[in-house]
């Protein structure tokens with residue numbers, strides 16, 4: 001089955017997909033990025049996650065977060081660590097922008 005057909009099927013069944021390549025989760029493996037101990041987001045598939053820089057990963061998370069309506073329980077310090085943007089020193093007081 002072609003990639004296009006698989007995505008159409010995934011779309012029809014209501015699956016979300018990768019924000020970069022648009023492949024659907026019915027057949028593609030997402031890369032989960034934890035934003036707290038209780039929850040994670042997956043804006044990217046495993047392949048795209050490996051191909052881009054930490055800053056780009058972070059930006060994809062931020063875009064998805066905005067799509068969600070900017071919920072307060074999402075910890076961006078945690079996300080920055082998860083994607084490899086900053087070391088594990090939570091004292092760094094960086095702007096989200």
Ligand SMILES: [Zn+2]
Pocket residue numbers: 018019020021022023044045046047048049
């Ligand atoms: Zn992808």
